[in-house]
Amino acid sequence: MTPAIKSKIHRLIILSCIALLIFLLGLNSKLTELIYSGGLYQFTSVVQRLISSPFPFAVGDFLYLLLILYCLRSVFKAFKKIKNRKPGQQLQLFFPLQLINFTLILYIIFKLLWGLNYSRPSISSQLGLSNQKYSTKDLVLLGDFLISRVNTTKQKTKQTGSQRAFNIKELENKSKAAYDKLAKTNSLFTYRIPAVKSVILGETITKMGIEGYYAPPSGEANVNMLIPAIDLPFITCHEISHELGVAREDEANLVGYLVSTGSSDLNFQYSGYYNILRNVLLEIRIKSPEDYAILFKKINEDTLTDFAREQEFWKKYNSEMSGYLGVAFDKFLKINNQRKGTDSYQDIVLWVYNLHKKDLGKTLHP
Incomplete structure (x- = not known):
């Protein structure tokens, strides 16, 4: 066994032990919250944003590019080494070990920079929201409630000329202000050193149906500025929640909803209600088409125009997203991988129902 292979085996053992410890930590959600999400991550994420925030471009995209170039360079060097190997030189173990070690390094870096947040306790439980399931009647009443909020905020933006x-x-600034407002009563919303960037490859990202994403290497929230303006406030609040360690998408939607609708800016409020109303209408369309038809007629003309423009936008770039926004039954099931069909529950709808059931009051529980 050559010294080079021995060195890589030693490295494999060390990396495997570190990866195993991280994996075992992730099996205990309370310990993960104590040590990582509420501890180490609160420090490392701020340091990441402190480094990346001064740059006017998305640093994370640049780091991803460097990673891709490094991988291509490594593959090129591997082929070159195989081609130029000396007689009798053993390379059978060298490259597999190198690949495994590299994969373990990426796993460890991802988990330590952000990935362990997937193992933390549910954000809904930290916010004190129950998981009480709703009936179809409850769902329809929730839809009616959200339509009322959408109509009211739309009317206010027109009357005040603030649209x-x-x-x-x-x-970035308005989202930070909205987070600061909620942080006064709940430290979960504390957002230090904001870092919100526009994605670099906007058209490519749009064709993939992506509205925004979080970049673990740089700690930035990246927003696709090509998408319709009415979605941007909610999407920004959603992506910032990933910066704060909210990993799961439905939980990020919940935080994005709370922050945007809690904002002092009417455009943010409208964006939050508008985006979650879409999810609620999707499920009502499946469970009770008759009620869906009745509710749809209650939506103001300007919002219906927003729906139509958004669907046209996605039809131009991504037909699957267009089908989703058009509340098509088959597209909805396909995108959300719902095997249970009409018995399925969307977590975001469940949480918004539990958030507002007291607001709905006697209507829901006479």
Whole structure:
């Protein structure tokens, strides 16, 4: 066995032990919250944003590019080494070990930078929300409630002349203000050193149906500025929640909803209600088409125009997203991988129902 292979085996043992410890930590959600999500991550994520925030471009995208170039360079060097190997030189174990070690390093870095947040306790439980399931009647009443909020906020934005689109810096500042507002009563929303960036490859990302994403290497929230302006406030609040360690998408939707609708800006409020109403209408369409038809007629004309424009936008870039926004039954099931069909529950709808059931009061539980 050559010294090079012995060195890689030693490295494999060390990396495997570290990866195993991280994996075992992730099996205990309370310990993960104590040590990582509520501890180490609160420090490392702020340091990441402190480094990346001054740059005017998405640093994470640049780091991903460097990673891709490094992988291509490594593959090229491997082929070159195989081609130029000396007679009798043993390379059978060298490259598999190198690949495994590299994969373990990526796993460890991802988990320590952000990935362990997937193992933390549910954000809904930390917010004190129950998981009480709703009936179809409850769902329809929730839809009616959200339509009322959408109609009211839309009317207010028109009356006050405050309806407008925001650039990326304005989205960052207004989202930060909305998070600060909620942080006064719940430290979960504490957002230090904001880092919100516009995605670099906007058209490519749009064709993939992506509205925004979090970059673990840089700690940035990346927003696709090509998507319709009405979605941007909610999407920004959603992506910022990933910066705070909210890993799961439905939980990020919940935080994004709470922050955007809790904002002092009417455009943010409308964006939050508008986006979650879409999820509720999807499920009502499946469970009770008759009630869906009745509710749909209650939506104001301007919001219906927003729905139509958004669907046209996604039809241009991504037909699957267009089907989703068009509340098509087959597309909804396909995108959400719902094997239970009409018996399925969307977590975001479940949580918003439990959040507002007291607001609905006697209507829900006479």
